Amino acid sequence: MSLLLRFWPGSIAIQKPQTRLSPRFFDPSQRYTPCKSSWNFCSCLKPNQQNRAHFKSSSVPRDSPLSGMEDALMGYLFGKKRATDVAHMVWKHVVQKGDTVVDATCGNGYDTLAMLKLVAHGSNKGFVYALDIQKDALDMTSSWLDKSLDPTEKQLIKLFNICHSKMEEVIPTNASVRLVAFNLGYLPGGDKEIITRSETTLLALEAAKRILMPGGLISIVVYVGHPGGWEELKSIEAFAARLSTEDWICCKLQMLNRPSAPMPIFLFKR
Template sequence: MATLLFRSWQSLKSPTSLRLGGRRLSHHGTCPLPSRCSYPAACSSSSSPAAIGLEAETLLGFISGKMKATEVAHLVWKSILQKGDCAIDATCGNGHDSLALLRMIADDSGHGFVYAFDIQNSAIESTRSLLEESTDLDLKNYINLSLLCHSKIEDVVPKDAVIRLMAFNLGYLPGGDKGIITIAETTLPALQAASRVVASGGLISILVYVGHPGGRDELEAVQTFASNLPTESWSCCKLERLNRPAAPILVLLFKK
């Protein structure tokens, strides 16, 4: 999966809608990551048959419609995160992303931490319940649940925290009030904060739901933000189903 990640990055300024098959790092050039490289498979001179098989399976799964954008996102997260890392769930909703992140980074020694945010108390409680039902971890050692807008993450996350990944699910709370949605006016400050707190070699993952009023406007704001990030330090792409206009769109922003 690691090689899939690095072959996929292309600028959102490109007219291509399905941005897959970008630069082939395993064949050309040197690793753009800092000396602490977490992605040996991506930087090796050749890819193993197993890695190539997983890469092709993931691509085909999404292209054929058998794999959801959320599943693709989680596979990409796995290629970024290691045990003991710190991550942020900017919109925890019903807790499924927080749980996925926790499973990727929590280790037996008490390392690994997730900062989770939502503006709805029902979302915080749903996340808490799901985590308590799904894991035996002492949650207070591994996650902080904040009833707070994602634009306020820097009020909670310590300045010295090394954040490897920040995940957004933009839209409304599944099963909740569809009148309460994320909006560009708070999402853009949250993305600006994310660009500051995410460490080099880290990722901002944004799943944008567009099938509700305001969804397309928020997507446009996200794309404009991503397109204006400097190419020297960011690489940005999106996955979009062109003949399913209401399907969620996955935007990935990699910090070099």
């Protein structure tokens, strides 16, 4: 099984794994095989003006576990998808129906809803723990969920007006948590003075590390365009750099010529 993202002068190719992906599909111990043009799953895009203007959808089959991933990554690389779109797509490859997941910064509730869709299905009743320090944010999330879900589904979401550094106080100790997601910064449309801060973000990351099950993911979207954003990014990078390579796979996506663009960061626990 392998995922291949190769950069050749003038072409980009993603190779689909041969079999169903497990949450641990980013196993670096696997040997990557070269992309062959005869494979259905490879697409090559020339980075010329035409391809950028008419970004083509993927050649990955719809029922593939990678379906959507190629679009999200290529869209991000060509400036057509947001960091949050990439994050949502990565979640899909990790989270399973019935899982317990945590939205550490629920804000307006868009991420919370996306998570619920991943964990809830039929009798597989997963749970989303959604936290925010702002009561306004929880109200926004609650009304967005009322509009988007039926009452039974909404019951699977537990809202807490609490700092994410205290997540262990509200998440049951016996819960196996597959995903803890942070979408940092301030509440869009809200008070821009109320932002996530390095100190509590780091405490929350430590807590996330403790509650995350093997095969789980800490997903972070970092914004650096506001005061304190760069400092927060640097402390997250330092946190990630200290995680052992035996137990964690850590990566960041960054636009080199758009230094203020949001950055998705993924910390996979082996």
